[in-house]
Amino acid sequence: MQRYSVFAVAREAMRQHTGWHRAWASRAPRKSYDVIIVGAGGHGLATAYYLGKNHGLTNVAVIEKGWLGGGNTGRNTTIIRSNYLQDPSAAIYEKARSLYETISQDLNYNVMFSPRGVMMLAQTEHEIRGYQRTAHANSLQGVQTEFISPQRVKELCPIIEIRGPRYPVLGALWQARGGTARHDAVAWGYARACSDMGMDIIQQCEVTGVRSENGQVTGVETTKGAIGCNKLGIVVAGHSGVLAEMAGFRLPIESVALQALVSEPIKPCMDVVVMANTVHGYMSQSDKGEMVIGGGADGYNNYTQRGSFLHIEETVRALVETFPIISRLKMLRQWGGIVDMTGDRSPIISPTPLGNCFINCGWGTGGFKAIPGSGWATAEMIARGTPGPLAAAFGLERFREGRFIDESVAAGVAH
Ligand SMILES: Cc1cc2nc3c(=O)[nH]c(=O)nc-3n(C[C@H](O)[C@H](O)[C@H](O)COP(=O)(O)OP(=O)(O)OC[C@H]3O[C@@H](n4cnc5c(N)ncnc54)[C@H](O)[C@@H]3O)c2cc1C
Numbered sequence: 452m453q454r455y456s457v458f459a460v461a462r463e464a465m466r467q468h469t470g471w472h473r474a475w476a477s478r479a480p481r482k483s484y485d486v487i488i489v490g491a492g493g494h495g496l497a498t499a500y501y502l503g504k505n506h507g508l509t510n511v512a513v514i515e516k517g518w519l520g521g522g523n524t525g526r527n528t529t530i531i532r533s534n535y536l537q538d539p540s541a542a543i544y545e546k547a548r549s550l551y552e553t554i555s556q557d558l559n560y561n562v563m564f565s566p567r568g569v570m571m572l573a574q575t576e577h578e579i580r581g582y583q584r585t586a587h588a589n590s591l592q593g594v595q596t597e598f599i600s601p602q603r604v605k606e607l608c609p610i611i612e613i614r615g616p617r618y619p620v621l622g623a624l625w626q627a628r629g630g631t632a633r634h635d636a637v638a639w640g641y642a643r644a645c646s647d648m649g650m651d652i653i654q655q656c657e658v659t660g661v662r663s664e665n666g667q668v669t670g671v672e673t674t675k676g677a678i679g680c681n682k683l684g685i686v687v688a689g690h691s692g693v694l695a696e697m698a699g700f701r702l703p704i705e706s707v708a709l710q711a712l713v714s715e716p717i718k719p720c721m722d723v724v725v726m727a728n729t730v731h732g733y734m735s736q737s738d739k740g741e742m743v744i745g746g747g748a749d750g751y752n753n754y755t756q757r758g759s760f761l762h763i764e765e766t767v768r769a770l771v772e773t774f775p776i777i778s779r780l781k782m783l784r785q786w787g788g789i790v791d792m793t794g795d796r797s798p799i800i801s802p803t804p805l806g807n808c809f810i811n812c813g814w815g816t817g818g819f820k821a822i823p824g825s826g827w828a829t830a831e832m833i834a835r836g837t838p839g840p841l842a843a844a845f846g847l848e849r850f851r852e853g854r855f856i857d858e859s860v861a862a863g864v865a866h
Contacts, residue, residue: 475646483679491515495686496641497826506834516657520638532629539844547824560640569629689789691812716740730769758785
């Protein structure tokens with residue numbers, strides 16, 4: 452793999468950038484692989500990467516119906532945090548957050564991780580109690596968060612109107628090492644590293660069927676022909692229900708559109724991420740200066756990968772109360788992605804009723820932050836055939852056994 456460095460940039464500048472190699476190879480599918488991963492979003496690519504890096508499995512194909520990173524991975528608002536309430540969630544999200552700290556060096560690809568700090572505003576008495584409880588749980592879990600006062604909120608983010616009118620800021624749950632990363636770069640960095648290990652990333656290739664014999668997966672049917680495999684990982688977020696149906700089982704998942712928007716670029720005015728869950732919106736400022744704004748999910752199931760005016764109006768109206776300065780901003784563009792929601796708002800990382808077929812889904816509105824940890828855990832499960840410690844609590848059987856991992860407070864609107 453061609454190494455990226457300041458010297459490489461300088462060298463290429465001298466020769467009109469004629470020496471750069473393709474970041475990843477574009478290959479036709481082979482007849483069969485040890486492992487096929489369906490879905491080249493962040494979770495699918497990270498799974499493939501850790502299969503190679505941690506378990507030495509490189510006869511792997513990642514199959515993508517569109518372009519890599521073109522699903523929710525390239526559509527999200529990039530918030531990274533690990534301040535979840537339940538122990539299994541804190542463990543996997545904190546593993547992911549800590550991997551983000553060094554991922555640019557690990558992948559030799561700058562994912563622009565920016566641990567600028569994330570705050571979740573408490574704007575009701577109920578939220579104060581909820582976030583104080585989470586801060587206590589986090590200190591037991593070894594996740595560094597604290598509950599801060601309204602004055603500290605104002606110091607960290609001067610553009611917030613902490614006095615109301617309807618919902619004054621009463622404090623916040625603050626994670627100083629939370630932040631953002633460049634979403635495309637995460638997908639591209641993993642893809643480049645996978646390709647370097649000899650894995651095939653096959654884009655514009657839709658999986659249309661799952662093949663099996665005697666209850667064991669044997670391969671997939673695709674728009675580029677049938678491809679055999681010993682093990683199959685389904686990592687397709689909003690389309691998980693569709694793939695599960697092909698593999699002959701049902702999932703406790705609903706798919707809905709979630710949307711976001713950005714403003715015109717403005718001068719730097721906010722260097723933290725702020726989530727206001729009571730009024731239902733959140734905001735950060737991108738390196739380009741755009742205000743990145745996220746809102747709620749559609750109230751009905753659908754597969755429409757686009758935004759709607761209703762949500763823009765609701766979200767902006769809600770945020771103007773807490774950030775009056777945005778009332779004079781022009782909005783630049785909006786978009787949507789299809790998110791996969793479970794009833795307890797926690798993911799599924801699990802073997803399935805079909806032998807050697809595994810699934811990773813249910814990250815809903817908040818899976819970008821989990822990509823490295825999720826890939827790590829899913830690779831471990833696929834390589835060993837059974838979930839390891841990070842994934843053990845997230846099995847499908849929890850819905851039958853009533854062992855829910857309730858993260859509705861941590862994951863409500865929050866991403
Ligand atoms: C507007 C919005 C804002 C968000 N904000 C945040 C945030 O701030 N922080 C956060 O942590 N999370 C956020 N999320 C959630 C996050 O984006 C997702 O949880 C995460 O990206 C899911 O990644 P993935 O790899 O599982 O899915 P995806 O990136 O969606 O990848 C799945 C891939 O599977 C492919 N696929 C589907 N069907 C097939 C098939 N039949 N054959 C082949 N390929 C197929 C798709 O084309 C897609 O590329 C947000 C989501 C949205 C939509």
